[in-house]
Amino acid sequence: xxxxxxxxxxxxxxxxxxxxxxxxxxxxxxxxxxxxxxxxxxxxxxxxxxxxxxxxxxxxxxxxxxxxxxxxxxxxxxxxxxxxxxxxxxxxxxxxxxxxxxxxxxxxxxxxxxxxxxxxxxxxxxxxxxxxxxxxxxxxxxxxxxxxxxxxxxxxxxxxxxxxxxxxxxxxxxxxxxxxxxxxxxxxxxxxx
Numbered sequence: 028x029x030x031x032x033x034x035x036x037x038x039x040x041x042x043x044x045x046x047x048x049x050x051x052x053x054x055x056x057x058x059x060x061x062x063x064x065x066x067x068x069x070x071x072x073x074x075x076x077x078x079x080x081x082x083x084x085x086x087x088x089x090x091x092x093x094x095x096x097x098x099x100x101x102x103x104x105x106x107x108x109x110x111x112x113x114x115x116x117x118x119x120x121x122x123x124x125x126x127x128x129x130x131x132x133x134x135x136x137x138x139x140x141x142x143x144x145x146x147x148x149x150x151x152x153x154x155x156x157x158x159x160x161x162x163x164x165x166x167x168x169x170x171x172x173x174x175x176x177x178x179x180x181x182x183x184x185x186x187x188x189x190x191x192x193x194x195x196x197x198x199x200x201x202x203x204x205x206x207x208x209x210x211x212x213x214x215x216x217x218x219x220x
Contacts, residue, residue, distance in 0.1 A: 065143070075106075
């Protein structure tokens with residue numbers, strides 16, 4: 028095949044807890060480009076990568092997850108608690124997360140009910156066309172991530188493996204209460220100046 032290149036990506040078996048880990052750059056770049064006001068809560072915090080990026084950007088943070096996964100970052104591990112977001116009644120200024128993709132519509136609906144300002148979630152770009160439930164949601168921005176970030180199961184990384192290139196296009200969907208009109212589409216580049 029002319030011009031073919033080797034693929035540096037993986038196909039993983041589905042994680043039983045839907046624990047998939049984004050590269051740090053995904054949330055670092057989001058917090059560099061998208062302004063938030065107030066605290067950031069990640070209710071699917073895993074190792075706390077979103078929390079660490081938010082904290083480094085100057086935000087107060089708190090996190091929760093069904094399973095608490097120590098990250099080795101004592102400052103971030105101290106703000107995590109075990110909880111199932113589906114049972115959550117605590118409000119937050121902002122909810123920023125990489126939630127389980129199979130439950131995204133329900134997650135976003137609950138997050139919008141609990142967040143006072145913004146909700147930002149990682150979302151597979153290929154699912155946007157079929158997401159008719161988004162039509163009436165206050166989506167203000169869609170941040171297309173470039174390059175494709177790998178999103179391996181946490182167990183793969185915990186076993187000491189390194190992810191290759193990503194195979195799936197992802198974006199950050201940002202919802203803002205009070206937003207009306209079409210969403211703005213922007214690029215979120217890993218290597219931006």
